Each structure stands twice: as C-alpha cells, then as structure tokens.
Amino acid sequence: KQEVTQIPAALSVPEGENLVLNCSFTDSAIYNLQWFRQDPGKGLTSLLLIQSSQREQTSGRLNASLDKSSGRSTLYIAASQPGDSATYLCAVNNNDMRFGAGTRLTVKP
C-alpha cells in the first residue's frame, strides 16, 4: 500500500525566504504526483501536477520536482509571502490518490 510522508510537519519562516517542502512515497509505480494548497476550513487548491514521465513543473514562484526512482518530490517556494501561509499537501496517484499529512507553512511579515 502506498505510504506518503511529508517533512517537515510545520515550518515557520520570515517573509522573503526561499523554502523547500519535501514529500516521499514508497511505491514508485505512479501515474502522477500533485501538490495542493489548503487554507484552514477550506477545500483543496491544485498547485502543480507532475506526470510520471516528467521531472519538474513550474508555476510562478513555485517549482515542483519529481524523482520517481527514489520516491521523492520537492516543492520549492521562492520569495515567500504571508499569503503563502497554508497547509501544503502532496498526493500520489497510482489508481488511488494517497495524500501525505501535509506541511503547515507560516510566513511571518
């Protein structure tokens, strides 16, 4: 059964810092990996989707990488802003979608 782990569980940084969120998974036979943002009490906002054949995806200040063979993905956030404060979830899809527990990010002004 696929296990998804996210490190760290929580992260607090000052505004302007670059940061990296980590995601690891146990079964590399995936179709894709997706990063989501979730604000408190809200649903999911899809940030980036990486297909299994891709190594990275970029959107604005966000860059996600995928190393399928080692079962790892990272989400890089450049020049963090207080509005980036949220929980970031990693999910891997191999028939079923399995989510990590998330990283709760706080960006302080």
Next chain:
Amino acid sequence: GAVVSQHPSWVICKSGTSVKIECRSLDFQATTMFWYRQFPKQSLMLMATSNEGSKATYEQGVEKDKFLINHASLTLSTLTVTSAHPEDSSFYICSASWTGHYEQYFGPGTRLTVT
C-alpha cells in the same frame, strides 16, 4: 474546465439522523468519483471509489452500510451518512475523473457537524 461542485457546503444534523451530500461534475462526464474524509488537522483519507452504474468500492475500515454511495449518473454521486453520530463530524470532499484520465478534480468540500 473540469469543475466539480458539492452541496451543501456545510450541514448540521442531530445524532441519529441521516444526511446526504451531493457531488456533481459540471462540465464533464465523471465515470469515476471518489469520496474522502478529513478530520481536523489530519490529511485526506480515501473512503470509497465509485464507478457510474456500479457498486462503490470501500476502503478498509469504512462501513458501507453507514456511508451509502450512489453514482447513478455520469454527473452525480451522492454520499449518505446514515444514523450519524458526533464522531462522523468531518470535512467530506469528493473528486471526479474519467476512464483513462489519471487526474482527479476536487470539489470544495462539505463540512458535516453532528450534534
């Protein structure tokens, strides 16, 4: 494109009653729909997968007689929480996709509070 809606967005019900949550794909035909549950400060856990016209497949530990799923059309799936108890209070999120497409599109979620 690929928009999924849920109704209601929040609901409060009394213990022992049943509540139905709807999940609709607005601009595509969803051959497969998924139901997730998220307890406070926890991640999403898959409850069940439903294919249009077939019985849902439930994850281990999810009671199929308590969480009734109906996927009678290509645009609508419903989750009915029967005889709800306070421990069923949670955030329920659905997602939808279609055959051969390996991306899921998520609804905005329904917050259920059982008093």
